[in-house]
Amino acid sequence: MPTITLSKLVKHYPGSQSAAVKGIDLTVQDGEFMCLLGPSGCGKTTMLRMIAGIESASGGSIQIGDQLVDSVSDAQFVPPEQRGIGLVFQSYALWPHMTVERNVDFGLRLQKVPPQEREQRCQEVMEKLRIAQYAKRYPSQLSGGQQQRVALARMLAVNPKVLLLDEPLSNLDAALRLEMRSELRRIHETFGTTIVFVSHDQWEAMTLATRIAVMSEGEIQQVGTPDEIYAQPANPFVAQFIGNPRINWLEPRTFCQSALGHYLAPLMVRQDNLVKLGVRPESIVINDDPTGFPATVTNIIPTGGSWVIELQSGDVTLTHSTQIKPRWALRQEVHCQLPLDALHGFDHQGKRLNLLPIQTSNQPTTAACSYSNAETSHRLSSERSSFSTLQL
Structure with a gap:
């Protein structure tokens, strides 16, 4: 799986006085589960859409593996369908008139994959996501969590180099969200896909991601593991945003x-x-x-x-x-x-x-x-048997 490199990435929208994304540098390592975390309007979805190719950058560059897919200075822009990326939206966007099986193999048909291979790949991914028994059902006959699995299966069936998730759990109730968090962790461990996940929910980020990029007003405030973000916040914004x-x-x-x-x-x-x-x-x-x-x-x-x-x-x-x-x-x-x-x-x-x-x-x-030294790391524990305290 490829590494994603964002260099001095900028996005301006016409009529807006400030940039939605302001000169961001970020590297998502091969096979990593990276979460872009922040409040609404901080630029995280805009970044995701630029990686996918739905939005073009106003400045800077995006590189996926060895391929430069977006660069203003080099006049380079690779269309979304040529980037080898799977994108799962906040809405599931399933075809209501197609069965689960036809929804899952939709991308494979567009790629003109031979029928036998298409059927085999479709069956394998449905079994791994535990939706094979629903293959002949229509989306309206499924629960929210089952529909989410179908949307993920459709993306995974085409074997994308990178999987982008734009708040895919926000439409689910609390029980289904908990179930799908476990499902996403299992998918990442099973497929080893590089995943970039957008969320405003700190618990989703803390429980799913291997690393978190905390964003505010179009800028990255801190990048680190969940433990590092929680135990050593880089500034007051991160300290206040993380924790409940x-x-x-x-x-x-x-x-x-x-x-x-x-x-x-x-x-x-x-x-x-x-x-x-x-x-x-x-x-x-x-x-x-x-x-x-x-x-x-x-x-x-x-x-x-x-x-x-x-x-x-x-x-x-x-x-x-x-x-x-x-x-x-x-x-x-x-x-x-x-x-x-x-x-x-x-x-x-x-x-x-x-x-x-x-x-x-x-x-x-x-x-x-x-x-502080940026490399210093302290891990908090809710149960301390010994600690040093300030004395009067």
């Missing part, structure tokens, strides 16, 4: 005289750098240890198998999540601690900082700030 419940934001200089401000004082060794501090809800530790900062439980929300606890410390509201049934009561005062390795610090430009512990004679654990 959302990350808690703290701005230490706004409450420096409060109990929480005193607790965070060691982090302000270099105040010019540390401007914004984030902590994931599951990383907050609630206990009776008086070395932590005080907070009041203002709400306990059960979510089915987990609980969301709202905490108030002075003027700051924090959200904590746990899979252990809380023993705290409403309006009860508790003490909280923030594990140092779970804090995400950013400077005034939104660049990520490393929060490095420094041992001193007067204070067992303090912290200073320095710029």
Whole structure:
């Protein structure tokens, strides 16, 4: 399977003041499951359509394997049908008057594949996607999940070099979406196809992709594995977009005289750098240890198998999540601690900082700030048996 290389890719639409895609550089490796993740209007579908050849680039280039398929400077544009790409739309786009079998072999007929080979390839892909028993049915006789499998089978039957998926699960209910996520993982493992998947759903991206490209306003904010994206967000946008419940934001200089401000004082060794501090809800530790900062439980929300606890410390509201049934009561005062390795610090430009512990004679654990190494990787765990915390 080929590697997809996007170089300085730009897309302008007539009448628009800003570019939909702004000089993107991205490489999708051979056999990779890449997810383009971001809010609506961030340019992810536009990128997918340019890779497919449905849209032409306004600048930059697209290369699939050894073939340059789109380049403004070289006046090169390869039509979609010659790129060896399969595209599955958000709508299934099945022919309603054709049976499942005829829908699946539609592309093979267009390619004039001999009947015997066509029948064999069609049967193999239907069996792998577990729809062979529906071969004589029509799309209207299938469930949403079954129709989605037919749309995927139609693309896989022509053996595309690259499979592009444009939010294919968004029309399914929750149960079918969960089923199809498992199906897509199995398809990727079985066929080894290079897949580019567009989604605005972070859970789809985290559970399916080998790597994620987080996008905002036509630009890529960060590219990495799901663990890297979650544990080491490159900027505040990525930190806030990934995670549910959302990350808690703290701005230490706004409450420096409060109990929480005193607790965070060691982090302000270099105040010019540390401007914004984030902590994931599951990383907050609630206990009776008086070395932590005080907070009041203002709400306990059960979510089915987990609980969301709202905490108030002075003027700051924090959200904590746990899979252990809380023993705290409403309006009860508790003490909280923030594990140092779970804090995400950013400077005034939104660049990520490393929060490095420094041992001193007067204070067992303090912290200073320095710029992070891009190769450094930390993995969060919701169950920590040991951790370092900031001490008063």
